[in-house]
Amino acid sequence: MxxxxxxxxxxxxxxxxxxxxxxxxxxxxxxxxxxxxxxxxxxxxxxxxxxxxxxxxxxxxxxxxxxxxxxxxxxxxxxxxxxxxxxxxxxxxxxxxxxxxxxxxxxxxxxxxxxxxxxxMPAPPEVLELNNDKYEFENFTVYVKQREVQVGGKKLFFRPKEFDLLLYLIRNPNIVHTRDQLLEKVWGYDFVGDIRTVDVHVKRIRDEFAAHNIDAIHTVWGVGYQFQPNGKG
CATH class of the missing domain: 3.40.50.2300 (Response regulator)
Incomplete structure (x- = not known):
């Protein structure tokens, strides 16, 4: 190796x-x-x-x-x-x-x-099976195995941990997640960084979505974040 x-x-x-x-x-x-x-x-x-x-x-x-x-x-x-x-x-x-x-x-x-x-980190792309496991919404589609998010056939740019966070929120819609909960579920128990890491990653996802007029991750002030789908999953 x-x-x-x-x-x-x-x-x-x-x-x-x-x-x-x-x-x-x-x-x-x-x-x-x-x-x-x-x-x-x-x-x-x-x-x-x-x-x-x-x-x-x-x-x-x-x-x-x-x-x-x-x-x-x-x-x-x-x-x-x-x-x-x-x-x-x-x-x-x-x-x-x-x-x-x-x-x-x-x-x-x-x-x-x-x-x-x-x-x-996720497994390398070459060892992931490609299939149609996806979440389809009104204005974007998430292909899970390919780890891609597309808008009108155009691939958006998300870093590995940004994709992991987005996918976790998509799989748990309409629930308000605290930053601590997201750190535990997405980053894991051994993460030793700052809790604001969650805010930074949410901001990156929002910035990428904003260019396509997508507003899917909402802030619940004083609590955390919530994914509100506008299509079908």
């Missing part, structure tokens, strides 16, 4: 060295970048399975690197940040990060986050 490849992007040589050591001991392949531009270049040439991305880097910061990668790929990204303000964490999630770790951190914690992300 091929080893998973991790791209570490951090301008702190000590951080890179420590993470690289622990990752290799845990049977990961590692490539390293010390600035934002190198991170983008290595992402394009080495095709990593996951990226550990520092926010504060010279040349191009982690936010910009994340946005650039998200233009073409859904590879998992864990942000490494010395900042602990809520704004910085949420901003990272909003632009496409899957999780974050605040410095100083234990390398074991980082490896635990990596393992948690891969446990939550």
């Amino acid at each position: 091929n080893k998973l490849k991790v791209l570490i992007a951090d301008d702190d040589a000590n951080v890179c060295e420590i993470l690289s050591l622990y990752l290799k001991e845990n049977h990961y392949d590692v490539v390293e970048a010390n600035n934002g531009q190198d991170a983008i270049n290595l992402f394009k040439t080495t095709n990593p399975d996951i990226i550990l991305l520092d926010i504060m880097m010279p040349d191009i910061d982690g936010y910009e690197v994340c946005k650039e990668i998200r233009k073409t790929a859904t590879v998992p990204i864990i942000m490494l940040t010395a900042k602990d303000e809520e704004f910085d964490k949420i901003l990272g999630l909003e632009i496409g990060a899957d999780d974050y770790v605040t410095k100083p951190f234990s390398p074991r914690e980082v490896i635990a986050r990596i393992k948690a992300i891969f446990r939550r």
Whole structure:
């Protein structure tokens, strides 16, 4: 079995060295970048399975690197940040990060986050059976096995966890789900990120739907979120 490849992007040589050591001991392949531009270049040439991305880097910061990668790929990204303000964490999630770790951190914690992300990821598309298992609504259709959402035959862009969240809400319509419930059901008991992760993913789904005038996920203030279908499932 091929080893998973991790791209570490951090301008702190000590951080890179420590993470690289622990990752290799845990049977990961590692490539390293010390600035934002190198991170983008290595992402394009080495095709990593996951990226550990520092926010504060010279040349191009982690936010910009994340946005650039998200233009073409859904590879998992864990942000490494010395900042602990809520704004910085949420901003990272909003632009496409899957999780974050605040410095100083234990390398074991980082490896635990990596393992948690891969446990939550769906099976690769090539091993999924394609069939007509779908949910059809007035203005969009969800193909479950293909993990696709289409509007008028056009495929919408959803990252893996966004699709998982949408599908869970679709399968449990007209029920108000709290953020804690959604974290438990969609992310799992081992998720160690911020509860606002749910808000960020809901926002991404809504933004993608909004371009097609779809309003399916509703906020119940002070409680959580509810999917209200307008077609048939």
